[in-house]
Amino acid sequence: MKILYFYPENPLSFSQGNNSRALSLLNYFKDRSIHLDFVGEQSNDFTEDSIQELKKENLIRNGYLLKKEKKSSSIIRYYLDYSFPKKINSRFKDFDRTKFGYGNQFLKIINAGDYDVVIISYVYWSSLLNIGLKVEKTKWIVDTHDFLTSQFQDNKKFALDKYFKKEIDLMKKFDQVWVISYEEKYLFSQFLKTPVHLVTHSLPKPETLLNAEKTIDIIYVASDNFHNIKSAVWFFKEVYPLLSKGIRITVVGKINKHIPKLHNVENLHFVKDLDEIYKKSRIAICPMLSGTGLKIKVIESLSHGLPVVCTERGVDGLVNKTNNGCLASNDSSVFAAYIEKLLHEPDYYGKNHLEAKSFFENNFDTKRTYEVLDAIFLWQ
Structure with missing residues (x-):
């Protein structure tokens, strides 16, 4: 052929x-x-x-x-x-x-x-x-x-x-x-x-590194298209001020051109191997407010077993909207609360971590x- x-x-x-x-x-x-x-x-x-x-x-x-x-x-x-x-x-x-x-x-x-x-x-x-x-x-x-x-x-x-x-x-x-x-x-x-x-x-199922050091609390990966710019502005204006100041956030991609310099935010404009960043991360976010279709970065995060805190647009394209490792809300206070709960309650994190892995393996492997x-x- x-x-x-x-x-x-x-x-x-x-x-x-x-x-x-x-x-x-x-x-x-x-x-x-x-x-x-x-x-x-x-x-x-x-x-x-x-x-x-x-x-x-x-x-x-x-x-x-x-x-x-x-x-x-x-x-x-x-x-x-x-x-x-x-x-x-x-x-x-x-x-x-x-x-x-x-x-x-x-x-x-x-x-x-x-x-x-x-x-x-x-x-x-x-x-x-x-x-x-x-x-x-x-x-x-x-x-x-x-x-x-x-x-x-x-x-x-x-x-x-x-x-x-x-x-x-x-x-x-x-x-x-x-x-x-x-x-x-x-x-x-x-x-x-x-x-x-x-x-x-x-995606192929990533290799799991046992006891990998989690130096990143939140990973946010995005390009700088119109939808992502609007979403990033919303997150850093409405959600970020509600989060604990010690949370370590890493932002990857061209979206960094539209993000203010903040003390606890690491800005990586380009990363050759995203897998290495995901392995160091605890959770991912996808604060999309508009746009259609499946969000590839959500799938990448789930493949690594990372719970994803997202808006309702973040679960577009997924056959299951719940019990899939994603926690979705368009309310900034609820969005922030999901992040805090995942980072501070091990049992809650573990449940969503397992759901993320299972959902990925059953649908996107x-x-x-x-x-x-x-x-x-x-x-x-």
Whole structure:
């Protein structure tokens, strides 16, 4: 089997949870010895050096980066293939992230590859699926990652019915749809005849270090997207002042650019091996106030047996909303009380620690997700 996998960002960048999700899929294909070619989008963080690193790790066979072409390279093609179609579909420009030249470059890759399966990450890259490319042999899959209509609801011209219909119509172009959360599987399957498969995020069970020294009371991992910035501001304004001053907090990721300097907060903008940080931590937090889909950092925390204190958005995508190692509340005082109780009551901590481990092993262990993917590819 020969697969082409499109994912715009660098899967080896550990700054965002979605990259971890992409990397987990690459590891599946590597484990199953499937020929995998990769296409990404060139950026300052994703260069030819990154492609070579993916090859060095034996995660891909061939790698390509789509590069924005200059308008002057072909004026006629710019207007006919890019500018005019963009203007016609300007109402839904949010659903198309391609730039000038991408379509032509992608077409060349497809024509030269003779692929059995093409996987496109995110619905807003679905324009890469050119109807003229759909041959009987090739199966096209969209890995949605998220419910995009919800992401656009603050746009001035947002209209729920039109945006949702557009998202569903784009999915209908594909032979198969992958979702990452239970809620999205339920929602999309109500409107699609196309098979919808739950391919959630998976992780190998981490090695447990007996008697590992817990030097971090709270671990908070986040990138600096809009949802995370709003959530971090809420936590440090509404929850942090209610916590005991001696609690040791470590914040990892680009979110640190939006966090004030505090005496008991360690700011790590980049960490190569997050596992080592998790092993030193007692609990994790996920104070998300908005956003959709499964929270990858919650799954990573549960894999290490860390109880997670979160808001209601933190348990999105989980089949169980309770008895899963997560304590959820949108009330700042209750949020703070959960943290204090976990840190000061050993029996309470132990109960949630065991629930976290059990829930992860039953739902997100690599073995579980590999079984789902194996079943999907049986139809090839």
